[in-house]
Structure formats: structure tokens, C-alpha cells
Amino acid sequence: MRLIAENLSARRGEDLIFQGVSFALSRGESLVLTGKNGSGKSTLLRVVAGLLRPESGTVIWQADTADKGMRAAEACHYLGHRNAMKTELSVHENLTFWQQFFGHSPQGESLSVDEAADAVGLGDITHLPFGYLSAGQQRRMAFAKLLVSFRPVWILDEPTAALDVSAERVFTGLIESHLRNGGILIGATHQPLGLENAQELKMAGFTGIAEEVW
Numbered sequence: 279m280r281l282i283a284e285n286l287s288a289r290r291g292e293d294l295i296f297q298g299v300s301f302a303l304s305r306g307e308s309l310v311l312t313g314k315n316g317s318g319k320s321t322l323l324r325v326v327a328g329l330l331r332p333e334s335g336t337v338i339w340q341a342d343t344a345d346k347g348m349r350a351a352e353a354c355h356y357l358g359h360r361n362a363m364k365t366e367l368s369v370h371e372n373l374t375f376w377q378q379f380f381g382h383s384p385q386g387e388s389l390s391v392d393e394a395a396d397a398v399g400l401g402d403i404t405h406l407p408f409g410y411l412s413a414g415q416q417r418r419m420a421f422a423k424l425l426v427s428f429r430p431v432w433i434l435d436e437p438t439a440a441l442d443v444s445a446e447r448v449f450t451g452l453i454e455s456h457l458r459n460g461g462i463l464i465g466a467t468h469q470p471l472g473l474e475n476a477q478e479l480k481m482a483g484f485t486g487i488a489e490e491v492w
């Protein structure tokens with residue numbers, strides 16, 4: 279299976295943010311986007327996740343078996359800057375919602391809600407409303423969302439913002455395990471994710487776009 283981006287460009291409002299971005303990732307491979315604030319990392323992640331229409335280019339999911347014919351966006355879990363949880367619902371209710379929303383995937387193994395909460399080190403507070411959790415605990419629980427329903431591609435935007443050192447280690451461990459099991463990762467980050475063999479794509483923002491384009 280492969281995730282392929284071909285010659286992507288994207289516009290926000292009037293502005294062309296990037297152009298000519300191509301990459302291909304196979305099982306177990308990862309791509310880390312770096313670059314200064316506003317350089318287009320989140321925009322590229324949202325295009326790959328199918329949340330923004332590219333100005334040009336395509337994202338293709340090439341699969342071998344059960345997921346043949348699947349759109350690229352359907353193969354992806356997206357974790358953005360926000361956690362996508364309802365503050366007034368309990369952690370358990372939030373994770374159960376996401377598990378039912380994503381449904382069962384034949385492509386890989388999913389964890390139960392309790393197992394996923396344990397995996398991020400917060401198994402004993404799933405009864406609390408999500409809004410009671412600290413910023414770092416909320417981020418950990420948002421990460422547990424990736425575990426309750428399997429998707430081969432994880433798209434993570436600044437996953438370790440607001441995390442302490444032990445949580446960063448937990449995240450790195452979960453990402454490594456996802457890659458070892460044949461998953462694919464694309465992440466944007468200002469802090470190193472500790473991934474040894476990750477490819478790097480440095481986003482240059484407006485400055486990377488040739489003058490004649492304007």
C-alpha cells in the first residue's frame with residue numbers, strides 16, 4: 279500500500295501557499311513537515327486528509343487488498359491543532375463516539391476505549407468530562423482517538439504541543455508501533471518527534487514560490 283501526492287498546490291483565500299509538492303510513502307514510512315509559522319504545513323496536511331481541496335494535483339491511495347478503491351481520505355486519521363472532543367461529555371463517551379463514527383476497519387486492529395485510554399496513560403480518568411482534563415491530558419486523549427479505530431495513515435499536526443516529556447515518550451512509542459505494524463505517518467512539528475528514519479519536507483511558504491506565479 280502507498281500514499282502518493284502528485285504535484286500538489288494549495289490556495290488559502292487569494293494566496294497560493296505552496297506548489298509542486300510531491301511525495302510517496304509506503305508501509306512503515308514517515309514524512310515530517312518542517313518550516314516556519316505560516317509556511318503551509320497545516321494546509322498541506324489538510325489537503326492530504328481530504329479536508330481542503332487542492333488548487334491542483336492529486337492524492338492517491340494505492341492499496342493491495344481489502345481497501346482497494348478506497349479514497350485517500352478514508353485511509354487517514356487526522357489529528358489537528360484542536361482535539362475534536364466535546365468538553366461536556368466524558369472521555370469515555372467521546373472516545374466511544376469516535377469509535378462508532380469511524381467504524382470497524384478490516385485493515386488492522388483497533389483497541390477498545392479502555393485499552394486506548396490505558397495506552398496513553400490515563401485509563402483511570404475516562405469517567406471525567408473531557409473539559410475537566412488538563413491541556414496535556416486532553417492532548418493524550420485526542421491521541422487515543424487514533425487507537426480506537428484502525429486507519430493505516432496517521433496525519434498529525436503538532437501532536438506534541440502542550441505535552442510533558444513522559445507524554446512525548448508515550449506518543450513516540452505509539453507512532454513507532456504504528457509504523458512497525460505497517461502504518462504510514464505524516465506529521466508537522468516544531469519539535470523533533472524522535473523518528474529515526476523519517477523523510478523531511480521543509481515548507482518554504484510564500485518565499486518558496488517563484489515570482490512569475492504572481
Ligand SMILES: Nc1ncnc2c1ncn2[C@@H]1O[C@H](COP(=O)(O)OP(=O)(O)OP(=O)(O)O)[C@@H](O)[C@H]1O
Nearest residue numbers: 290291292295313314315316317318319320321322
Ligand atoms: N482561511 C484562510 N484564508 C486565508 N489565508 C489563510 C487561511 N488559513 C490559513 N491561511 C494562511 O495560509 C498560510 C499557511 O498557514 P498554515 O496554517 O498552513 O501554516 P503552518 O506552517 O501550519 O503554520 P504554524 O507553524 O504556525 O502552525 C498562512 O500564511 C495563513 O495565514
